Every structure is written in C-alpha cells, then in structure tokens.
Amino acid sequence: MVFLDITATIEGRNTMLNVVSKTAEQVFIPLTVGGGIRTLDDIRELLKSGADKVSINTAAVKDPSLVWEAAEKFGSQCIVVAVDGKYVSPGKWEVYINSGRTPTGIQVLDWVKEVEKAGAGEILLTSIDADGTQKGYDIELTRLVSQKVSIPVIASGGAGEPLHFYQVLTEGKADAALAASLFHYGILTIPNLKKYLQEKGVEVRV
C-alpha cells in the first residue's frame, strides 16, 4: 500500500503523521508513505508512526545526499525514490519535481542509476504523460528504467484496464504496478485483477 500526499511539497506541508499511524494500526501489509519529506527527521518520524518505507521525490533531487544518508541510517529497504518522468524525445525523459510541475533538466535514465548508487531500495516510477489518461502505462519508459537498475521498479500512471497491468508487468518488466483511482472509484477490484493476471500466467499473491 502506498500513501502519498502528492501536493505536500508545493503546499509546504509535512506528511500527516496522524493519518499514517491510524492506517498502520489497521493495515497489516507493507505501507509506503510519501509527500513533503525533506529531512532525516521527517523519515524517522514516519517510520516511528508505522510506515515501513518512505518515498522521497523532490528532496532527493534537491539534495541527493539525503538518499544516501537515509539509506545508510534506516536501510535501503525502506527508502523508495519516486521519479516523475516526462517524455522529451525518443529514448529521453526528463525528471520533474514539485508534483510534476518543475522540470529539472535531469534525464530519467541517468537519475535512476544515481539513486540506485545512493542506496535507494526501490523506484516508484510515474509517467507524467500517461498519468490520469487511463490509456496504459508508459511501457517503454518502464522497460528502460527496469533494465537500467537492479532494484525493484514500481510502475505508476495510466492504468485503465487489466490488460495495462499485464503489459507493464511483462513487456514493461516492472516488478510491481501501482494504481489508485481505478480502485478508489471501484472500476476494478483487486481480487478480480489478481485473478486476471494469474490466468495470464503472471505470478501474483492471491
């Protein structure tokens, strides 16, 4: 489960510790929390509140040493770096920060390698172009990132139907696929999706 306060940074808000701790009391699966994380103290507080992993995005770009220090201090397994990429030209995507509003001039394929070296345990990769379209994940971006790094890559943005999950987990070589609104609005249910993927031969926990 991933809990992101996606406008925390631009609205200058810290992640809501209270919501995290209430969630952790009821949810017995791994919980990743992100949004507005700036310092090692922010991370420590979130882990103490019951998060298993934290997801860092803008702060990692502004100060890459945060990833290194956090991995060193809390272990790579709990440091997820979220990367928002926007298509530039064939084979090129640019990293955006501040909820996908600010371009950085950094190439996604360079950045993921750097965060892996810094000790990130996972990459949460969102395609800004695909996000919200429900027309499918960015398969090519996901595949290139997955092949570039040897840490798990979670694909995000664009899921609209079960086939999209299948595509990103096979062709896209993603280790996991994230979706939010599809489930929130009840367009898809998790058990049905898992059943579909299992029938297609994808290994899932049912």
Place this chain on the structure above:
Amino acid sequence: MVVIVDYGMGNLRSVAKAVEKCGGSVAISNNPLHIEQAGRLILPGVGAFGKAMENLGKLKLVEPLKKKIEEGTPFLGICLGLQLLFEWSEEGNVAGLSIIPGKVKKFLPTPGLKIPHMGWNNIKLTPPGERQDSPLTAKIFREIPDNSYFYFVHSYYVEPDEEKIISSTTPYGIDFTSSITYKNMFACQFHPEKSSKIGLKLIQNFLGLP
C-alpha cells in the same frame, strides 16, 4: 503477556499492533526483568546483524534471553530475530546468540534476482516426514496452506547445520530456509506482521501455543 524485545532495531510497533489485533496483550521492553516475566517472547528486527548484537550486549539482554528460551518459553523470532539465533553471520563477520547451530549467509548475486529479496514470496512447508517431529510446527502452521505468500525483506538467509529443523523453504535462486522450528522456538525470515491475513493467522497460532 507477550514481551516484544526492544533492542533498537526495526519496526516494533507493527509487530505489537499485529499481536494486539490477534487478541494478545503486549509489552515492548528492553528491561531484563520484563523478559524474565514474559509468558511469550518475540524477537523482531530489521537492520544490521552486528549492530543488533552490539545493542543486545549493551542492554544486557543476551543472558536473560538465552535463559528464558532454555526454560521453554514460547519464542517467535522474525527476520533479524531469526538470524541472531545462529552462531555466526557473514554480515560483518559477527558471532550471534549461538542458540542454534548454523550460520547466516548473503544471497549470491544471480542474474535476474534482485538483492535485497523484497516483496511477496511463497513458503514451501517441509513435509512432516522430513522434519523434526515437533508438535510446534504443526501448531504454528495450522490452517496455513502450503505455498502461502508472505512478505520478505532481507539480503541474508540462515543455513542451519541440522536440516531437520527447517520448517519451510522459499525459492529465490536457491531454496533458502524461510522458517525453522527448534525446541520451543519458531523463527521466520518473512514478516508475519506485514503478511496480511495469513500472517495474522500465524501470529494467532503462536499466541495459541500452550
């Protein structure tokens, strides 16, 4: 009372919440006296082996823990709490609690397999004929089907000297030991507190041990 040993490593609160969800009463403590009085012991832990041993030593918890385990108190070790029971770890080349003969090894880099081993994976229960005839194993895995999925996060795995104490294995390049049963102890590499319903079932089974 279930005492969760607090030695400064990992997410004790998730473990405590899971035990409470299963109806157990919990104390999180690093006080040797509390450990002495515990009805059940849980040794959780995420993090580095060497640091964990150092903390256990500083807090003077090594002897009380060993004594309590020897007395036959039901014991659950999770993740690092499994690894610490062994004699030695490759991680930092450090001696462990040495309660169980064997060692802790790192996964060898294998193409296509990511380290840490992180995520959901299934456990293959050792058939009763191939394991030590321990009533504990059957009780711990009561109503947990073979090949159930549990949540893992680790780079090291245990290699017991006696294969008979292995109660489940999990495929990750090799079939590594994902849980052991030894006397009154059950210890697992996976995280039952993060393994949804099936994990809570295992914790419930632990709480139901006589």
